[in-house]
Amino acid sequence: MEFTVSKILWTLLGLFIVLNWGLIMSGIMRKIVARVGKRYGIPLYQPYIDLIKNYAIRSQITHGVMFYLGPVFRLSGGVGIFLFLPLIFGSEHWSNFSFSGDLVLILYFQFFGMLGMALGAGEGGHPNSAIGISRGLSQFTTIEVPMTLAVISLAIQYNTLSIAEIVAAQQGGIANWTMLTNPFATAAAMLSLLGAFGHSPFNLVKAPNEIPIGPPTEYHATFLGVLRTNAAILHVVEAALFMNLFFGGATNWFELILKTFLIYFWSVFVGVVFPRFRIEQSVRWFLKIPLALGIIAIIVMI
Amino acid sequence: MKETDIHDKFLHEENKKREVIAPDGSIIEIDPLQDYFCDARPQINEPFKIKVIEKFLNWARAESIWVLGFGTGCGSIEIPPLVTPRFDAFRYGVQMRATPRQSNAFIISGYLSVKTLKRVIRSYEQMQSPKYVIALGSCTINGGMYWDSYNTINRLDHYLPVDVYIAGCMPRPEALLAGFMKLKELIKAGKAEKANEYIENLDWYKANQKKIIRDWNMPDYNW
Amino acid sequence: MKKFIKDLSFRFNITEIEYQRKNLAFVSVDKESVMQMLSYLRDTEGFSHFVLMTAVDWIEDGIFQLTYILNNPTKKIDLAIRIKILRENAEMYSAHHLWNQVATYQRELKEMFGINFPGSPRVNESFLLEGWDNIPPMRRDFDTKKYSEETYFPRPGRGTNDPAQHMKIKLYPNE
Structure with missing residues (x-):
């Protein structure tokens, strides 16, 4: 892995594409949700306008250093996943900085953003932030359990922790995808993905119409803009991670866009059908079926 | 006294x-x-110097109005229909937020009692500039049917700067949508600078507020 | 209902009875026996639901009239108890030990009418009017219009019409 100028430029270009696709995708999904509710819905470019507006707010207040660092940590969590995730299989430019143990690092980065956010929002001092943090962290901890079990199952199956090698093992037709070779791990991971994306059954943490808006209660203006930017990136890279692990990766940008869209759509699809869980319900839910599936996935592979 | x-x-x-x-x-x-509180005096937030950019930013602000979910009087029942399929304010970029920090527009929906006015002022001052106030219903203009009540204010513009008035008792959600359109026009024309006006005339507004809110118990400006 | 009221009048000194509906009656008692009566009705007669409590200001007679309305959910009858207390230094026994929600009504009455209920929890805290330093606003000697005009910056040019007169002129201008 060499750090050349062209490599960095390619990575930045990739980040730019991922950011834009994330914004467009979230616009499409909100439009879909609106159409399910028989509404006309927002314009597709609404996420862009919201982002510009948030960056254009004239006044800001701060609560201290950690308050600044919270969104920065969150963003570095999203960008960190992007940096170590091979987006397109076999492409030199879009493999980013993936290396042999990147899967573990990515799992760590998933939690890193949450923790940084918790520190920052905690300094905001708003009681609703504290409620949101405790809810978010407890939910995310339980999401991680089936997710990690699925990943361990994959590691046993493919004898590697490198995403690039896992993708390489799945090439050559749908029959080689993890989805079919290791269905239990896929099921456990896809159920935990519902929580990671934070759509309807599991969006108590930061649903805007929930009375405590969650950890970002005190975040406004540029802080919120950074958080939104990160959300757009995170949605794409997490979907791309699942795509790499379970659905055969992507060999070109079109395949990546299609697969990430479908993976994201899965969580929206569940979201528009099922109402919101309370936090203790969602914690219990993740510790039942997804956990059992994860354990079965490991037992089967051993 | x-x-x-x-x-x-x-x-x-x-x-x-x-x-x-x-x-x-x-x-x-x-x-x-x-x-326990920050006692700094708020400063005027100047618009961006370059006019083209300011115009673009104003367009973005107009197309993305985040409304604070705060119902004060009977008019708050007119706000929930806005997000239903029949009226669907989302297509105009109007969205509801639960926290004043992230909101730009404040709908004063109907009459304001003195007790609510105190909370309204706190929420308004916590919003970030540029911010807009929409006064819904005749109670906010001249007191409406509560004009001689001992506990409701008569004229909202003595306590908060108001961008758009929507007259009626009660205005229907269509009227509220028309109010949003008017607000958009004002923002795009760069005329919705009432947040700065509030800071310029802060002493006058504060004197009026303190005259009727006897149970003040908060800092002069709620950052 | 009539039989029940008759039974009741043997036990308590009921001065006036007014039948409003088949299942609603207003009885007047004196101030001293009302607490006894409330606990008797709640514990023995099954009036377990406290509907509301309100006051009327009879300024000409110098009295406040307090009304307690109770409901019997099994027999489906309502009974309203009226008592009269003096307007000067108005004070009444607190009934918060019978139903918890009475304390809130008493807090409101203290604020709006200035009727004191010694011993009622949080009765001196403000309920709706934070920082009120005038005479209680629901008393009839409080001029709400004058207060509003002095305090709340009335918009000049606002006119009011007597609805009956105004509609007569509008609808039948020739008569």
């Missing part, structure tokens, strides 16, 4: 000056309203 005396009379126990024993044993004197 002078106004400050009235405010002292209704000062809560926890906001009074008192002496506290610190963990190391020394006695320190605290004045909660001075010590």
